Amino acid sequence: MVGSDRRTGFSRRRQAGVFLGYVLAVAGVVVGAALLILSTFNPPLFSALRMSVATATTPVASGVSGVGQAIMSVPRAIGTYFFVHSENARLKRELAASRALLTRARTINYDNRRLRALLQVRDRAEAPVLTARLVASTASSTRRFALLNAGRFHGVRPGMPVRGPDGLVGRVVETGPNAARVLLVVDPASVVPVRRTRDGLPAIVAGRGDGAVDIRSVNTTEVQFGRGDLFVTSGTGGIYPPGIPVARVVAAGRDTVLGRTVAVPDTFDFALVERAFMPLPPPPPPLAIAPPTQ
Template identity: 55%
Template sequence: MAPPRNRRPGFSRRAQYGLFLGYVGLVGGALIATALLLLSTFNPPAFAAVRGAFAEVTTPISSGFAWVRSGIAGVPEGVGSYFNVRNENARLKKQLADNDILVSRARTLNQENRSLRELLKLRDATPESVVAARLVNSSISSTRRYATLNAGAWQGVRHGQPVRQAAGLIGQVIETSPNTARVLLIVDAESIVPVRRTSDGMPAIASGRGDGLLDIRSASVATLTFRPGDTFVTSGTGGVFAPNIPVARVIRTQRDVAIGQPTANPDALDFALVQQTFLPPPAPSPTPSPSASTAP
């Protein structure tokens, strides 16, 4: 048999206690409300003191609930701010990277413009200049040191002509084509340049080592000493390189041989100036015409 739907509290002691406590709370609340109403009416200062005491008790609890409520309400805003800050950080990093690229390009262009201005100034001051052109590549990693010039026979470049920068001598043209030329750098092992020391005019020979440096040896019979810091320029001997072109500076000495660093760095070449040889090649001797045979 199913239990009845309407069960009175008397069937459950727990329900009886709950109902009793509910009545007690209702009656107690009514009494407290009545007492506070009477107190506020007949004794306002005492009611203010009671109200202050209740405020002292309930304020920390209200503050705690307000902090929890504001924290929960601020969670979505905090999450949104995190993602916004992260996106803004990524955008600023990308902007900095782009700015670094622009600054690097600007520095490169500034360096090229400075080198080109110096080269053009040198060309205007040197009457034997042939053409100013760009060195498009250089064999840096090879033991043989060559460079390619983007000017050739159609621009007046000829075999044997010296190639230089404003800073100093670079090399000598060894091959030409209509629009390109191959340059033997002075640091190549096959390169030999007559030089002289600027301090006393001592003649010497500068030959390439193949590692970016030069060996400088005295051209005289007597053994002469070199000192770090000695500078050497072309002497004009041989008639190929014009005098007083900077070539090298001594960085260390080894007995009677000095190790020199080129004045024009061959690993950082951009533009170069091709010049005429210092002395023109001798004119070919005329071929004697055959004399008429005499009749007997």
């Protein structure tokens, strides 16, 4: 025979390999059956054996796990490098744009202060009267009031604005010796003159009685309101100081849109009571009536 037959039956080495495989398989079955019988009839001994095997194999498993994590970290590190590089470039671009905006804001602020000096206009920034606790509010009624635990004895007077950490809450309408009643911005009787922060558009924030407000344009029609537009007090009317956040537009619309107040009285305990921005002058004294001459 010219060629040699390489099949398993004609090769002693392959026969020995197949026989060894059979022996290992049978041995594995026997060992598995023995472990199963041992775990069933002698659980403590099986538990000790299992822990001994785990103790012996833990260092090897830890080394293999470390090598695997090291290998897996290579593509992650490469991806992180490229991500950090692109993120760094993006942050540099944003920083350059922010510097330009900051320079523009500083220029506008300088011009504003210079014009105010020329017009002899001064800002009214008086110290607040006090900080009081909001002890109650009418959230389930169509009339929306809150109660302060401070009154006339603490210097609180009707007409004083009340604000929270986020924005305007309302104004004081009634005072007692140790308490004051606050008309909330969401009350139907509340009307607050405001302006839009992005362009100074004048508007009115009127309460609806259901926890929301209406934002209405003033003296103009076909005014477009965008979602998220922020409105702050304008100072018109002399009650509220300018610049206090009042409400945001919920949905875009024209002329009159739905808004939500920035400050929610139910979410905080304390409020700041301030003096009216331009308090009304006291009434003139009554004219003395001369007695009739005889």
